Amino acid sequence: MTIRNWFKFAFRALIIGGVVTGLMSLIVRWGDFYAQHFSNGEWGEAFLGLLWFVLLGFTMSMVCQMGYFAYLTVHQIGVNICRSLTLWNWVQILLMFVALLDVILFRFKPYAHSASDWLLYIGLLIVLIAAAIVTAMKKVKMTGKKHILISALFFMIFVSIIEWLIALWVRTSGGNEYITLLLFPILAVNAFQLLELPKYNAKSAEDLKKREERRAARRELEEKNNKNAKHK
Template structure:
């Protein structure tokens, strides 16, 4: 990937993260806006807008760091574990979903039933499955499992700060931005790489071999 395209991807993802967090904040943090609007204070509205926009930028940066880190981890896993890397990803996905249900239930004190903790993992799995299906349709079947792993496991890791805050509002504020940024990067990468030569492109998450240079064919001189 050229530096120009990388900067364009970074800025576009950054903008999406900020805008989505700002829009979601109207619903999740509506009481803050109600205070600023009654009585109306233009400065408070501007401060709230800049605050949630900046928060969205932070969520986007976290997503982008995790995405490029995963590309490295995926290639490392393929090189070290080879055919075992697929089953390992399945086990990690299952453990992450179990963690989102059981350990969150054990760490949260309250009257909430165990069934309520299945909502987030189930929604994350269904959304990740849909994104992975689109990724595999647009690239190849081998990209499905890595895409699902990224959407479930890596997204869960990115949400750890929101979980540690022990506030559902923080989860609801961070989750849409992180999910969208992860989805956008995952589905846009192969489109960016389509116009690149193999030695310049970033390896896809579903690829099993690093980019190889094209061999130049030498013309044989005809003997007379």
């Protein structure tokens, strides 16, 4: 990928993370944060709070971008170690189940003190799995390659959970709010990366081809000028 296209790709991912986190903060934190500032006419405090959430989204976007490129490396290593895409797919399925069980048993269960807590946690897992399935199916449809379904699901579930641990470890006041808030930018940025990176790679290949054609044309022109100069 060329530097220009990588910058465009990273910038779009950054904006998606910031916008999604900012919008979700208006929903998740309205009752305990925004409402009191708006009712008191504290517009500056409300705006600064929104800005802080947008910056938090930028941070999560950068975490997701590092996670994606790390996943691309791990995926290639996994295929080489397993010596078979089928075996690597089974390993990915096992890791997905382990990650989901870890979230349920060690991240949610110790802190689920009421039915409302369980409803929230189950709802978030449904959102995670549903987003992963929709994104993976769209990836298969875009590429026409059915064998990448498991890899896409693995990235959207396993890698997203790893990135989500930043929020899952927060168990101070407002822990559930941040667990809810940060899941959505993670899913949005990861879905964007999974679906859009091939387009940027294709554009980079096209740009490199045009660059080589321009260089060849310049070399041809220089050679022609040199020949004319010698004849003179």
